[in-house]
Amino acid sequence: MRQKRQKKIFLSYSHSDSEIALKIANDLNSSGINAWYDKWEINPGDSLIDKIFKEGLKDIDYFIILLSNSSVKSKWVNIELNSATISRIEGITKIIPILIEKSEIPLQLRSFLWIDLTENYQEGIKKLINSIHEIYDKPTIKNSRFTLLHDNIGTLSKVGTNIGIALIENQDFTLKYEKSYSGKRLLELTLFNEEEINEGIEELEENGLVKVQKYMGTGPFNFGTIEPTYMLFLYFKEVEQNYNPFEDIKIVAATVEAKKNISGPELMEVTKIPPVRINRASTYLEDFGIVNVKKYLGSAPFLFSYLTAKRKTKYFLQNPNVEI
Template identity: 30%
Template structure:
C-alpha cells in the first residue's frame, strides 16, 4: 500500500542586503530570526565561499531567486556601492515580477529616493525589535491581522432605495412606518411597526436617531416623554404623501376617485366615500386630509373618526369637469 506523500513545506526565500559593518550589530541575528520563523534568509556569510563569483552568487542566485529583498539601511550602508547595486536590482525585480522590497531602517540616515514611496520598517533599538520583526514576517508571508469580516447587520438586507433624498436607513424606517399606517389604518405609529420576527429590525440607538431625524424633517410628529421612553409618533400627511406617490399602486387614480366622489357623486362624509369606493380606508382619509390642506375642501372631524365635508371649492369642481 502506498504511503501518502509527505507535505512539502515551502519557505519564502529572502535576500538580505546590508553593509558588512552592520552584520554583527544587527544583520546576523536578524537573519537568524527570519530563518527561525520559516523564512529562507539568504546572507552572504552563509552562502558564499572562497572562489565564488560575487556577481553570480548575489545577482544570479541570491536576488534572482528571492521572493523578497530586505534592504537594511544605516549610516554605513547608504553610501555603499554594492548595496546600491543590490537595491537597483531589487527595484527592477519588483517592477518585473511584483516581488517585495522591504526597507529596514536602523539608523537616522538619508533614505534613497527610490525608496521614499515605499513603506519602511524603522527599528529604534537593534537589540529589541520583536514587533518590527513580526510586521516584517507578516509582510513576507502576505498575512494580515485585519479582523475577519462578519455578517452584515440583519437590517442591511432590508435596505432598499432612498425615499425623497433620505439615506437608506432613514428611508427604511420611513417606509416601515407608512406600511404600518396602511395596515393599521392609523397615522399613529407604535414600536411594533419596526419589529421583524418579534425583534427590532434596527438597533435601538439607530432607530431612535432615524425617528428624530424624520421628526425634524416633518415626516413624523413626535411627542417626547420623561424617562427615555420611545416618543409618540404620528405620520404627517406631508410625510405619507411623499411615500404614496412613489410606493402606493395607482395612487393618482385613487386620489382622483376620491375627489370625483365628492364633486360628482356629492358624497359628504368619510364613511360614505369608504362605502362607495372600497379602497383602503387610510388612503381615503389621507386624500381628504390632503384636499383640506390644499383648501380644496373644508372638513370637520367628529367623534368615532368620521369626517364631514362642509364645503367644496369651485376650483376642485372645475378641475374634475
C-alpha cells in the first residue's frame, strides 16, 4: 500500500517568543505532527538561508506564524511570511496565524481566521492540531432539512439566502477566476430540489448577486452555470466569511491612490490579495466610479490591465462609509 505523505509544517516566530514556540512545537510533535522548528533543524555551520528557504519553507503544507508585538516587527518573520504567501497564492500552503500576545495583526493576515492562545492555551492548541489533522466539529446531518436552513437575510427568501450562503462557503481563493456552479452542483451543496434552485437563482440574479450563463440542454434547470458577483459577498457581510470583502476594497483603493497607476500583478504583489478577490474589489471600484479602469487583451487572470486613481478615489478613502 502506498504510504501517505507526511504533511510539512513550518513554525515562524520571533526569537523573543522562543519559550512558547518550543512548547507549541512539542505539543504538535506529541500529536503526531512533525513541525519544522529552527532550533531542532539548524546546526552550527549551516546556512540560515539554505536551511530556512530551501528546506524549511519549501513545499510546506502549513505555515504557522506566532503573532506577538515582537514578531510583527521582525524582519525575518516578515520575509518568511512573504514566502509563505506566495506558496498560498499558488495553492500549496495554508497559513494559520496564532495569536500568542495581544498585538496588531499584519495587514495581509487580517482576512484570515486566526487561533487565539492568549485566553485558553489548551483549547487553542487543540484547534490547531485538529485543523492540521483535518478533524472538524461538524455536527451530524439531521433528517429534517428545515432545521439546517439559515434564516432569511435582507429581503431574500429562505431559498435565495441559503443558496447564497452555500456559494460563500464553497469559494476557493486558490483559483485564478471566480468559481462557477452548475445546477447539479447546487443540488449537491444545498437541500433544495430543481424547482427551488431555479427560483433561488432567479432571485439572486434579480438582485445582482450572481451572473447566469444560459444555453440549450440544461433541463431541468433554467440555466447552464452561475457564478457569484462581488455584490454577493457584500450583501452577506453578516455571515461569517474567511475574509472581509469591504476591507479588500479599501486596501485596493488605498494602493491605487498611493501608486496612482497600477497593474493587476503589481497590485497582487503589494497587497498580497489573490486575483479572484482583487477582481471583486476592482469591479466594485469600477462600478461606483471610484477608480479609472483600463482594459487590454492579455491581462488574465485580472479583469483589468491598469487601475488609475482619480479625485473620487481620495474622497472614498476619506469617507469609506459608502459600504452597501
